[in-house]
Amino acid sequence: MGLSKKVLITGANGLVGQSLVSLMTRDSAFKVHGLSKGNKRISYYIENFTYYNADITDKTALQEIILKIKPNVIIHTAALTQIDECEQNKELCHKINVEGTQNLLELAEKIKAHFIFLSTDFVFDGLNGPYQEKDTPNPISYYGQSKLIAEQLVQTSLIPCTIVRTVLVYGHHQGMRRNNIVSWIINSLKNQQTIKIVNDQFRTPTFVDDLARAIMVLAHQQKTGIYHISGAEMCSVLEFAYAVADIWGLPKTLIEPISSQKLNQPAKRPPKTGFVILKAQIDIGYSPHTIKQGLNILKQQTKGIL
Ligand SMILES: NC(=O)c1ccc[n+]([C@@H]2O[C@H](COP(=O)([O-])OP(=O)(O)OC[C@H]3O[C@@H](n4cnc5c(N)ncnc54)[C@H](OP(=O)(O)O)[C@@H]3O)[C@@H](O)[C@H]2O)c1
Structure with a gap:
């Protein structure tokens, strides 16, 4: 107990946040705290977990919580993640994704926490994927920016920091407000x-359980710097949709x-991103599931739900 690390996960209600809560609360090395804007959406009982309702743009509320917990590690997943909404409401996007991060970072500096x-992948323009950590970002959407x-x-902070970039995350979380x-x-x-699915955008889709495990190891080992964490296989979003239809035994003929260019969404999407994950493989033994394996596990996890 005395040796366990106190962790604060922001965005604990989200896809990545819920997976992290579920994984890290099963490891006695961590005492887990979660924070999100809405009411707690994980409905099952978890020992070793405390939930806080707070908006990361409200610095006073954040300060009260963080100075009370004094976490050793802050894992910051909260964000405005709807890419088109970010494009259409830049002010809100900046407030949450930039100012919210700044608020947390300042508090992390006060208590000298490890900040993850x-x-x-949307920090890249998608002209030269797959990308390595050392490649130069050039976002083409406001979300990416x-x-x-x-x-x-x-990166300019003086505390130990880790940037975990990821790509097209799939998985399940409770009380989803929107479809993933x-x-x-x-x-x-x-x-x-x-349904209409793009055939000219390429990604390395990431199973959320693989991502959560990698983040936990990075927290354990206090690794700093940039890490690219995604699946290892590159495919078009269309091919990914076909794989989902295959595994759930649904008709591919309904996928158009x-x-x-024809889909014409408000925010531009990078054509080919995807990551080279060699650094994570070497540094932390990262070994993600294949798309087929990830989708099959997800199918088991969501029996009766999906
Ligand atoms: N999913 C992907 O494909 C993907 C790909 C690349 C990178 N990422 C990054 O990974 C991270 C997690 O993504 P995700 O898919 O888990 O997103 P998500 O499911 O949309 O979850 C984000 C969570 O952030 C919380 N949040 C939003 N605004 C907040 C605020 N002002 N104060 C406090 N909490 C707030 C929301 O909480 P409430 O629900 O309580 O409102 C939401 O549950 C993000 O930083 C995203 O940029 C995701």
Whole structure:
């Protein structure tokens, strides 16, 4: 007990946050605290877990919580993650993704915590993927820009910091407010709805359990610097959707390939991102599941739900 590390996970209600809470509370090396904007959405009982309701843009509220907990590690996953909403409401995006991160970082500096920041492949322009940690970012959306500005704040800090960039995360979390890519594909196909999926955007999709495990190891070993954490296989978003349909036994004929230009979303998406994960493989023995394995595990985890 005395030797366990106190961890604060922001965005504890989200896809990555819930997976981290579930994994880290099972490790007695950690005493886990979670923070999110809404009410607690993890409904099952977890020992070794305290939840706080707070907005990361409210510095006073944050200060009260953080100075009370005095975490050794802060894992910052909270963000405005809806890419089109970020493009259409830049002020809100900046407030949450940049100022929110700055607020947390200042408090982390006060208590000298290890700060782990979740970032994205969208810091790259997608012209030269897959990307290594040393490649030069060049975001083409406001979301990507906001995450890059936050990364730069993190990098100039004097406390130990880790930037974990990830790509197209799939998995399940409780009380989802919106569909994630897998649940959207499954629910649409089950309801006989046609869906349009881009065939010209390429990613290395990431199973959320692999990502959470990598973050936990980085926290354990207090690794600092940038880490690219994603799956190892590159595919188009269309191919990923076909894999989901295959594993759930749903009709691929309802999936309509479309180009990014035709889909014309408010925010631009980088055409080919994906990561080279060699650094994580060497440094922390990171070894992600294949897409097929990840989707099969997810299918087991969501029996009766998806
Ligand atoms: N998912 C992906 O494909 C992906 C890819 C690359 C990078 N990332 C990065 O990974 C991180 C986690 O992503 P995710 O998929 O887990 O996102 P998510 O499911 O949208 O969860 C984000 C969480 O942040 C919380 N949040 C938002 N604004 C907040 C605020 N002002 N104060 C406190 N909490 C706030 C929300 O809490 P409430 O629900 O309580 O409102 C939400 O649950 C993000 O930093 C994202 O940029 C994700």
